[in-house]
Amino acid sequence: MKRGKKEGAEAADGDQDNGTAAAKKGKKGKEPEAPIMYEDPPDIMTSKDGQAANMKITSWNVDGLRAWVKKKGLDWVREEAPDVLCLQETKCAEKALPAEITSMEEYPHKYWAGSEEKEGYSGVAMLCKTEPVNITYGIGKEEHDKEGRVITAEFPAFFLVTAYVPNAGRGLVRLDYRKTWDVDFRAYLSELDKRKPLVLCGDLNVAHEEIDLKNSKGNKKNAGFTAEEREGFSQLLAAGFTDSFRHLYPEQANAYTFWTYMMNARAKNVGWRLDYFLLSAGLVPGLCDSKIRNKALGSDHCPVTLHIAV
Amino acid sequence: MKRGKKEGAEAADGDQDNGTAAAKKGKKGKEPEAPIMYEDPPDIMTSKDGQAANMKITSWNVDGLRAWVKKKGLDWVREEAPDVLCLQETKCAEKALPAEITSMEEYPHKYWAGSEEKEGYSGVAMLCKTEPVNITYGIGKEEHDKEGRVITAEFPAFFLVTAYVPNAGRGLVRLDYRKTWDVDFRAYLSELDKRKPLVLCGDLNVAHEEIDLKNSKGNKKNAGFTAEEREGFSQLLAAGFTDSFRHLYPEQANAYTFWTYMMNARAKNVGWRLDYFLLSAGLVPGLCDSKIRNKALGSDHCPVTLHIAV
């Protein structure tokens, strides 16, 4: 039994696992008794220039839609009631979707993208209260579009792109591919942006700066915090997109959207900010709030919600 | 998703699955409302020639020892308190065994055999209150001894052999191998029997006669009830071994030790008698009782218990 619990395999390869290095630190007794939590303040529903929010978008990496449905993820969604719900890591073929979600009347317009090769891998979805003008799948490059990672909805005033960015993998086995992806994805977004401003949401699988994860020191060689991935994110900002959460809360630490299931990381708030809303320059004036719903359970990620006037 | 629940795949290949044909019949409304259960009568502790039982042996196909331990299988064992406990389908490497069983003080002498090739496949065990004179593994033929299927314990008065006989598989893909096994296993037992009488227990993966399963009609082409497997069992009897349960209860129908997890087969008592105690001729006079413990839960098989005077 190569991966038996008694073998300590988890601890052994922990240094190649998102968040593990910091969680382990806890075992050494270095962290305070009470974890430093981020208390999400009340939603702001008006932009700085006085516009009232008229669009609410929620993004959630559900880590397996079927398990997430069983864990009552949809109850939380009904409570949150966003205009658009974007999901990542659905890990579910369209014909295997639970009736609870396919029958949801609140969202008559539902779009699904799944991995063509590997069943039960990756996959994103977008559920809309109002019908988009147009929907496209992928980023227009064959090599990137077989894993069900991107859906783009065109609305009258903007594009909404939801993405599940490829994980660089343990041992960074897929970092090279990720770098190619970052280049091509950025090009895709820049092209879209020329036509109409866009909102990008989803699991971008990178913590941008040290403030965006608990254990920045221990994770510089790990997937999600390598120099290359961070640089990719920086270039997205340089291309004119704004990290809505960081824009509104530039100093806010301990605000994370992902915690490994291992080593009680969530209870200790040993997390990463991997889920984002990025905005084209033209949409920033309408930005009202960018929220991290860290109380919502059902996945190793929590949902994030955007309030915007478009 | 080739085997999605919505596809009805289970029903489609049901005819290649132990017990399914009969369970399906239930859906057609052909069986009585109340299932015909077998009520195990009180244990008889004396042999017909007046000897008091002095040896109690229990055999149980646990279908995954770790899951079975979690389902409190050991609580039942403590209650039953046999002198020897034989387990099949442990599906667990020795070093991955749960402490609950490795630390069991009631059975100081514990023997384990696991599959060498496939982890988590097959595997048998024997736990003894008193130390056997000798222990051997396998049946002395290289080609059969890599899957952890047989343990033989030598006691002063008899050999105890526990076996997990190879399943012929869906579509009978392994029926040819099974026939080879049956020949070689019978030869092994006959050789042992020349030295000292033996008790053979375990999952022999065959229902001998029509009385030994609910749906004999529908299963003649299925693993566990093919003419070849039944003939293998008949030849074991011809070699001088006695099916202890059938010897004591020649007419008892609806007495099963296995029910597929599918289609509620156990609740409907749509089962098979696959688990046996076979005795050398010299031990039959000491036979007190051969029990089917069909109330015990924790596996798709129930335990069987032998009371014997040796």
Place this chain on the structure above:
DNA sequence: CTTGAAACG
């Protein structure tokens, strides 16, 4: 239907 392992995260 259920087990355990494998791949992935």
Place this chain on the structure above:
DNA sequence: CGTTGCAAG
């Protein structure tokens, strides 16, 4: 640690 499809029964 937890999800998925997989092989096996």
